[in-house]
Amino acid sequence: MSKIVVDPRKRPRQRRSEATVDAILEAAARILESDGLDALTTNAVADRAGVSVGSLYQYFPGKTALLAELIRRERGALVRRIAATAAKPASNLEADVAAFIDAAVAHQLTRPALARALDFLEPTLPLDAESSTLNANLADIVSAFLMRHGVTAPEQAARDLIALTKGMVDAAGMTGETDHAGLSSRVTRAAVGYLLR
Amino acid sequence: MSKIVVDPRKRPRQRRSEATVDAILEAAARILESDGLDALTTNAVADRAGVSVGSLYQYFPGKTALLAELIRRERGALVRRIAATAAKPASNLEADVAAFIDAAVAHQLTRPALARALDFLEPTLPLDAESSTLNANLADIVSAFLMRHGVTAPEQAARDLIALTKGMVDAAGMTGETDHAGLSSRVTRAAVGYLLR
DNA sequence: GTCTATAAGCAGATAGAC
DNA sequence: GTCTATCTGCTTATAGAC
Known part of the structure; x- marks a missing residue:
């Protein structure tokens, strides 16, 4: 981890993007609830959200930013x-x-x-x-x-x-x-x- | 991590061993206090305790067991x-x-x-x-x-x-x-x- | 008993195709 | 915008010498 970044990469304005962001956050929430922080990897979140890691990093510069937004x-x-x-x-x-x-x-x-x-x-x-x-x-x-x-x-x-x-x-x-x-x-x-x- | 083990590998009975175990636990405690859980790696603990990872694993079957004992x-x-x-x-x-x-x-x-x-x-x-x-x-x-x-x-x-x-x-x-x-x-x-x- | 060196695996993060 | 593939670095854990 080069530097910890907490701000979301961008505030999505497109409706589609909002849905993706919501899906990612909800996936993270569900993983936290059911399996705890250790299970919350960027890959697991992307999987659960039905997107790829690449897309996740499109909206969040890192795991920390994701959690911060949550x-x-x-x-x-x-x-x-x-x-x-x-x-x-x-x-x-x-x-x-x-x-x-x-x-x-x-x-x-x-x-x-x-x-x-x-x-x-x-x-x-x-x-x-x-x-x-x-x-x-x-x-x-x-x-x-x-x-x-x-x-x-x-x-x-x-x-x-x-x-x-x-x-x-x-x-x-x-x-x-x-x-x-x-x-x-x-x-x-x-x-x-x-x-x- | 193959399987999570919580029990210490052995209850040390030698005086020397007790000192080593104490040093390891104290090192872990200090790292937790100053840098948090993320910084608590087995290598960091061993370093701080002045022993090698090998020795650490001699007394604790894994990181989890170390924390459990603490x-x-x-x-x-x-x-x-x-x-x-x-x-x-x-x-x-x-x-x-x-x-x-x-x-x-x-x-x-x-x-x-x-x-x-x-x-x-x-x-x-x-x-x-x-x-x-x-x-x-x-x-x-x-x-x-x-x-x-x-x-x-x-x-x-x-x-x-x-x-x-x-x-x-x-x-x-x-x-x-x-x-x-x-x-x-x-x-x-x-x-x-x-x-x- | 303790060390050094290293294997094995995984997470975070990015590049580049589509 | 999204995907797949991949790289890099780090952590856990072990093997084998001393």
Whole structure:
């Protein structure tokens, strides 16, 4: 690997190209889910996507870029979801926290294995500016929300709550738990306990 | 890789051999800490340990076995620490939970980068019986403790608390946090909140 | 027991035909 | 734009000398 490149080679504008990119990303996602990172080779992804390696490299300059884009999309979806939740506050700390966590749990439980794999993968990738921004956005949204509610050290609290949620949800996913409501309420208990004690 | 083998080739009984094994494991740990999993090749480990690859393979049948042993030792130390804490209960739920978490935080903050790397690595390794047992032990200790205090669904609660702690401590370590007491008290707040709400 | 040298295999990446 | 074929480099693992 000469140099690690994270940006996609080009932002496809043709409809056909978009479909190809989507197929490649979806293939990568499925391999991650079923066989883990070690099985995710560029050849395996191309095979699964029904294209050749050559085509893959047409759209992604390397394996890292492929993974980065996957994370970007996933994280983007989560951030949008959380942002939407933040947009309609109940002005009651506990209810709002519950709503946030519900959104996060719903997101992570949609494709638990994928979400987990990407959570573990993320810290190992050299994040480009856009992905870092997405993460900062998430922390900022939560932090701003906490500050509005008069929580002390809102930034640290935001980091802690995100970490706590990630930890619990990833672990639950690993044991095959699918009870969205139950998990959500347990995480909320911990989060509210953190905030109100 | 022909077949994944997890057991060490032999349990060294000679003093010299023990030293070699320790050197190899420590070298692997340091590489994990400083450069991550990708940099952990058998050659790199042997180099850093001051032995040749040949010697490495004398003691470990493969890279996987090396990592498995590293996890075994780390996990063993943590479990012993937690077990020791469990042995002297204060018979007050909150104080006992705080003691558990303090022990866990102390353990994870000793070598944060290593602890994190192994936490992430563990789910990707085919665990042998001994390691699985260690993890079960940890959950069992916490679960038995919770049951004694009349907590409902103690097994689920144990899993949740372990996950919550792991998530928060790993994240804190990643941001370079070293304030043991502060972190410990924040995690305890979340844990007690989970239990008492 | 430990070393050096090397075999074997594979992943990432590219060139060039169509 | 996409494919096939191929190259290069690296990693795991072993053989055989000392």
